[in-house]
Amino acid sequence: MSERRIGEWIEIRTHENGHVAELVLDRPKAMNAVSTEMGRLIGRATAELAADRDVRVVVLTSTHERAFCVGADLKERNSFTDADLVRQRPHARACYTGVLELPVPTIAAVHGFALGGGYELALSCDVIVADRTAVVGLPEVSVGVIPGGGGTQLLPRRVGAARAAELIFSARRVEAAEARELGMVDLLVDEGRDRAEALALAARIAGNSPVGLRAAKRALRLGHGLDLRAGLEVEDAAWRSVAFSGDRAEGVAAFNEKRKPDWPGE
Numbered sequence: 001m002s003e004r005r006i007g008e009w010i011e012i013r014t015h016e017n018g019h020v021a022e023l024v025l026d027r028p029k030a031m032n033a034v035s036t037e038m039g040r041l042i043g044r045a046t047a048e049l050a051a052d053r054d055v056r057v058v059v060l061t062s063t064h065e066r067a068f069c070v071g072a073d074l075k076e077r078n079s080f081t082d083a084d085l086v087r088q089r090p091h092a093r094a095c096y097t098g099v100l101e102l103p104v105p106t107i108a109a110v111h112g113f114a115l116g117g118g119y120e121l122a123l124s125c126d127v128i129v130a131d132r133t134a135v136v137g138l139p140e141v142s143v144g145v146i147p148g149g150g151g152t153q154l155l156p157r158r159v160g161a162a163r164a165a166e167l168i169f170s171a172r173r174v175e176a177a178e179a180r181e182l183g184m185v186d187l188l189v190d191e192g193r194d195r196a197e198a199l200a201l202a203a204r205i206a207g208n209s210p211v212g213l214r215a216a217k218r219a220l221r222l223g224h225g226l227d228l229r230a231g232l233e234v235e236d237a238a239w240r241s242v243a244f245s246g247d248r249a250e251g252v253a254a255f256n257e258k259r260k261p262d263w264p265g266e
Helices: 036-051 074-078 082-100 117-123 151-159 161-170 176-182 194-206 210-223 228-243 246-257
Strands: 002-006 010-015 020-025 057-062 067-069 106-110 113-115 127-131 135-137 187-189
Touching: 002 036, 010 036, 010 194, 020 036, 020 194, 036 082, 057 067, 057 194, 067 106, 067 117, 082 117, 106 117, 106 194, 113 117, 117 135, 117 151, 127 176, 127 194, 135 176, 151 161, 176 187, 187 194, 210 228, 210 246, 228 246
Parallel strands: 020 057, 057 106, 067 113, 106 127, 113 135, 127 187
Antiparallel strands: 002 010, 010 020
């Protein structure tokens, strides 16, 4: 495993020969609250990961024992003028869209509090692994704003429009077991196992074709919400992007030769 810092509060660790990247939230004194600088660092880290062709999966984790991320830094926001808030907005959006638009599969490993913008970081991932201590929710209306990191758009895609409305309007916090039942998280694991299980899943995913993984994610994301005919056209375009690739040729050859593929990644 190799490690490198991105500023003061973000670390990137690489696993599985560099094919799994762990994006670590490490602002323990603030329970990973997303300040302006924290948002900039997440945006910078995701841009670096998006450009790294060796990376096949990204896992978003936290070093804090009791929280994944508690959302926006309200202590910082309390000092903001209206002009400060306007200036911060592009950095905040870049933070969340940086995670959302990563071209490879993404997994959030959640324990403790994942609230507001913290839960929106998890929602921006493809899969959420949560342990039994997890408490998730979008409580922004309780402080006079709305979910602004994608929550009003991403949560309905998971739980349906009416359920998302109830959760957002009530600002309630949802504990792990109910969150799993509602589809707010995907995999529920034993306490303290969220990171290990997320990394194990990432390792399994990373064994597959990097070309195939990127194309499959593209098809899933672009096709969501379209009518069936339009979605099948998105899928066909993604299929054509991989059908004549080196990975496809290697995958077929490896299957027939009963060996592990050596993916060229092109």
